[in-house]
Amino acid sequence: MARKKLRVALVGQGFMGRAHSNAYRQVGHFFDVPYEMETAVLCGRDAAALAKMAATWGWQETSTDWRAVVERPDIDVVDVAVPNVLHAELAIAAAKAGKIVLCEKPLAVSSEESARMRSAVAGLPNMVWFNYRRVPAIALAKRMIEENRVGRVFHYRAQYLQEWGNDPTRPPNWKTSRAGAGSGAVGDLMTHSLDLALWLNGPMREVMAMQHTFAQGRDIDDATLVMVRFANGSIGSLEATRYAVGCRNRNAFEIHGGRGMLGFDLEDLTRLTWFDATEPRDIQAARKLLVGAVGHPYAGNFWKLGHVTGYEHTFIAALGDFLGALSRGERFEPGFDQGHRVQLAVEAIQTSAARGGWVTVEQGE
Numbered sequence: 001m002a003r004k005k006l007r008v009a010l011v012g013q014g015f016m017g018r019a020h021s022n023a024y025r026q027v028g029h030f031f032d033v034p035y036e037m038e039t040a041v042l043c044g045r046d047a048a049a050l051a052k053m054a055a056t057w058g059w060q061e062t063s064t065d066w067r068a069v070v071e072r073p074d075i076d077v078v079d080v081a082v083p084n085v086l087h088a089e090l091a092i093a094a095a096k097a098g099k100i101v102l103c104e105k106p107l108a109v110s111s112e113e114s115a116r117m118r119s120a121v122a123g124l125p126n127m128v129w130f131n132y133r134r135v136p137a138i139a140l141a142k143r144m145i146e147e148n149r150v151g152r153v154f155h156y157r158a159q160y161l162q163e164w165g166n167d168p169t170r171p172p173n174w175k176t177s178r179a180g181a182g183s184g185a186v187g188d189l190m191t192h193s194l195d196l197a198l199w200l201n202g203p204m205r206e207v208m209a210m211q212h213t214f215a216q217g218r219d220i221d222d223a224t225l226v227m228v229r230f231a232n233g234s235i236g237s238l239e240a241t242r243y244a245v246g247c248r249n250r251n252a253f254e255i256h257g258g259r260g261m262l263g264f265d266l267e268d269l270t271r272l273t274w275f276d277a278t279e280p281r282d283i284q285a286a287r288k289l290l291v292g293a294v295g296h297p298y299a300g301n302f303w304k305l306g307h308v309t310g311y312e313h314t315f316i317a318a319l320g321d322f323l324g325a326l327s328r329g330e331r332f333e334p335g336f337d338q339g340h341r342v343q344l345a346v347e348a349i350q351t352s353a354a355r356g357g358w359v360t361v362e363q364g365e
């Protein structure tokens with residue numbers, strides 16, 4: 001069957017530029033989708049670096065003028081992988097030009113911005129790269145919760161811990177200033193935890209938070225701690241920091257329900273911890289399931305059983321699922337709606353940290 005060509009313009013030639021480039025090149029190998037992704041234009045600021053990256057990843061053209069590129073009639077998809085403060089302007093320009101819009105997280109730097117972005121893409125296919133939903137072990141956790149294997153949830157605990165803030169040799173960059181990132185650990189790291197918490201455990205009613213900055217003169221949070229009351233009656237705690245010395249990229253959660261407990265840690269991403277509290281007590285124990293067996297999410301897409309997958313597969317799977325939804329005319333999640341809801345939670349957290357006390361989380365209906 002002839003596959004429809006989708007010509008992509010990717011803006012951003014950094015870390016995510018590479019992760020997304022890989023996904024465009026690989027998705028057709030692992031997902032049976034009726035589209036052929038054409039890596040058409042790579043946009044950034046540094047022409048020499050763009051040329052090198054285009055040669056490495058097979059981009060047809062490069063440009064240092066994203067404004068001209070997003071309006072080109074031969075472009076179908078605009079992918080936003082630049083610093084957070086640029087997301088809104090770029091995504092809205094792409095939406096005005098009628099493109100399919102994919103955007104990195106956090107969707108925006110304020111809920112006012114994310115609301116405008118959500119309106120701009122109404123009626124257009126859209127996605128936010130909350131790629132961790134596509135870790136097979138996390139997708140399995142979602143399925144087990146839906147199957148009521150965990151039961152009534154009591155506690156939801158999430159951490160997103162990195163350590164690079166503690167490196168005094170590291171020069172400041174856009175991620176360490178409000179002007180570039182809008183916020184610190186909360187926008188960069190906790191937005192992943194918030195998206196997973198909302199997806200796995202449902203809406204949040206209210207939050208109480210503290211934020212802390214360790215580095216002198218920095219105008220954003222290096223660490224954010226939050227207590228949560230969820231709509232389902234469970235309570236939660238979330239922690240995100242760039243000063244968790246000893247933790248490279250520990251995106252982790254634990255969920256304790258009446259029927260069992262689930263646990264995940266990205267530093268051991270092929271494993272899902274499962275404790276079945278319905279088993280006879282004398283044989284109860286937490287097991288570490290190796291995810292990638294028959295019947296597990298994405299087991300049919302990648303390699304043979306137990307031949308593990310990694311970080312890059314989460315981007316390939318996000319894109320594969322998005323294209324599948326596109327071909328069926330279905331709405332994809334997470335899209336800008338979900339990105340906006342995460343932004344509303346971020347704002348409640350920031351408000352609580354600034355003024356103290358519990359703050360209601362707006363639901364964004």
Ligand SMILES: NC(=O)c1ccc[n+]([C@@H]2O[C@H](COP(=O)([O-])OP(=O)(O)OC[C@H]3O[C@@H](n4cnc5c(N)ncnc54)[C@H](O)[C@@H]3O)[C@@H](O)[C@H]2O)c1
Nearest residue numbers: 012013014015016017044045081082083084104105106129
């Ligand atoms: N999904 C994830 O797990 C994940 C991981 C890391 C980063 N991110 C997100 O991806 C986005 C990019 O982060 P990164 O780590 O790739 O950053 P990066 O610093 O590695 O790359 C940013 C890129 O944007 C380009 N850029 C900056 N200003 C520009 C402009 N005005 N016009 C065109 N290009 C411009 C830079 O040249 C650079 O190529 C951020 O929103 C970040 O939060 C997501």
